[in-house]
Amino acid sequence: MNGQTLTLDQIRDFKGKYPKQLWYLFGTEMWERFCFYGMRGMLTVFMVTQLHLDDKAANLQYGAIQAFVYAFTFIGGVFADKILGFQKSLFWGATLMILGGLVIAFSPEKLFYIGICFSIIGTGFFKPNISTMVGQLYHENDSRRDAGFSLFYAGINLGALLGGILMVYVGKYYSWSMAFGLVAVVMVISLINFGFRRKSFGPIGLSPLAARGVTPSRQRTLEIATYVGSLLVLPLILLMVTNTRYTDLFMYIIGPATLVYLAWEMRKFTRAENRRLGAAIVFILFSILFWAFFEQSGGSLSLFALNNLHGTFFGIPMDPNAVNNSANSLFVIAFAALVGLLWVWLSKRKLEPNSVVKFGLGFLLLAVAFYVFYATLFFADADGVTSLEIFTLGYFVITFGELCLSPIGLSLMTKLSPQSIQGLMMGMWFLASAYGQYVAGLLGAGMSSADPNASNVAKLMAYTDGYLQLGIYALVAGVVLIAISPLVRKLMHGIH
Numbered sequence: 001m002n003g004q005t006l007t008l009d010q011i012r013d014f015k016g017k018y019p020k021q022l023w024y025l026f027g028t029e030m031w032e033r034f035c036f037y038g039m040r041g042m043l044t045v046f047m048v049t050q051l052h053l054d055d056k057a058a059n060l061q062y063g064a065i066q067a068f069v070y071a072f073t074f075i076g077g078v079f080a081d082k083i084l085g086f087q088k089s090l091f092w093g094a095t096l097m098i099l100g101g102l103v104i105a106f107s108p109e110k111l112f113y114i115g116i117c118f119s120i121i122g123t124g125f126f127k128p129n130i131s132t133m134v135g136q137l138y139h140e141n142d143s144r145r146d147a148g149f150s151l152f153y154a155g156i157n158l159g160a161l162l163g164g165i166l167m168v169y170v171g172k173y174y175s176w177s178m179a180f181g182l183v184a185v186v187m188v189i190s191l192i193n194f195g196f197r198r199k200s201f202g203p204i205g206l207s208p209l210a211a212r213g214v215t216p217s218r219q220r221t222l223e224i225a226t227y228v229g230s231l232l233v234l235p236l237i238l239l240m241v242t243n244t245r246y247t248d249l250f251m252y253i254i255g256p257a258t259l260v261y262l263a264w265e266m267r268k269f270t271r272a273e274n275r276r277l278g279a280a281i282v283f284i285l286f287s288i289l290f291w292a293f294f295e296q297s298g299g300s301l302s303l304f305a306l307n308n309l310h311g312t313f314f315g316i317p318m319d320p321n322a323v324n325n326s327a328n329s330l331f332v333i334a335f336a337a338l339v340g341l342l343w344v345w346l347s348k349r350k351l352e353p354n355s356v357v358k359f360g361l362g363f364l365l366l367a368v369a370f371y372v373f374y375a376t377l378f379f380a381d382a383d384g385v386t387s388l389e390i391f392t393l394g395y396f397v398i399t400f401g402e403l404c405l406s407p408i409g410l411s412l413m414t415k416l417s418p419q420s421i422q423g424l425m426m427g428m429w430f431l432a433s434a435y436g437q438y439v440a441g442l443l444g445a446g447m448s449s450a451d452p453n454a455s456n457v458a459k460l461m462a463y464t465d466g467y468l469q470l471g472i473y474a475l476v477a478g479v480v481l482i483a484i485s486p487l488v489r490k491l492m493h494g495i496h
Helices: 008-012 021-048 054-107 108-135 145-173 176-201 216-232 234-242 244-268 269-298 299-310 320-348 355-379 390-415 420-445 456-483 485-492
Strands: none
Touching: 021 054, 021 108, 021 145, 021 176, 021 299, 021 320, 054 108, 054 176, 054 216, 054 234, 054 244, 054 299, 054 420, 108 145, 108 176, 108 234, 108 390, 145 176, 145 320, 145 390, 145 485, 216 234, 234 244, 244 269, 244 355, 244 420, 269 299, 269 320, 269 355, 269 390, 269 420, 269 456, 269 485, 299 320, 299 355, 299 420, 299 456, 320 390, 355 390, 355 456, 355 485, 390 420, 456 485
């Protein structure tokens, strides 16, 4: 545009299927997800093999770390809405994540928890705000919005695939310092990618303070206070992450406090807008259950892969943790477009299920996947080591459950939320993931043994019995959600 700043309408009146800014956000998010999912897949393995935690403690610690990562996405969303704007939030979040990777890389065993605290805050400022920027590239009723979020979701999974394979291999077979150092390197790439494209976003993601008449000097003061404050809470986060009883207390407080804050904000909106927010809360509550089951992938399933799976896939040598950390992303990349085409095909014939029913189908497929994980019990040898192929089949099934829920979840939060609190609602969507992660840690710990001398056979029996129970719970949740779908649709007021 010859150096001129684009207006919001110029951005949204793009030709074709995708706005060019979406590709820039795709690249930025892809590298950040490389780091996030790479580290997620390493956490329990690192804690068991290098920090010498037992399986039970590692599951609880995993749940605590992941819960705080997602809980701070809510806090980051609020500060972006009120003070920083989405663009500055991205820069600050990426900077903290780079520092976190460097701190851990310097001494993984001694500085692990300190570095993790930087990453927790950094992800909180980064993650919800880039998703909100995707939603703001479109007019309110633009039918291309879901396709945009699907492409963005593909970027997430491409990063997750690359990071999931590379970081766990580097950590297990070369150097943990090098693996954590990759976080810093890749986040620098993400930051540069966004920095060079920043002007193309026009007013999207700029600080809201100027529009409210706040003077530049006051704006700088508030921004600096936000940066300094986020650093001052590091010791508090360190205390809570390293003492899981404080995690319990935090999770008991943050959820109810968030709902109270949302109720206060809802005073400003119309009855129709508030009914839509009620529907959004239903999706958020059920997503807690979904992620509690799904996120066994970074906890109990990661340790199951470490101890109970053969290291070959149809005769090809393959690290089970690399498979555990990347199979889902690979299947999403391979089948997301096909699932999207299926919805389009059904829509043309007026047969496409609504978003609530899709959520329910996601739970039913999740149930089938955990029955498959349970079935690995019947393929185990006398040493308690079982089939990597059957385990991977479970991830194949779970992927289709995820594709029924997660891509449309991001889009629904932007469609059901008034624009003034979209950052807040996106933060609440990720806060639901925080509760899911927290419960995932508790469920994984419940399946695990605190006995460091427990045999692989004992671990196999404990984990597979747990997966059978999760399959039953997912089945019940899916049936309930489909049953209440007519009521939730009424609350949505025409949003499909």
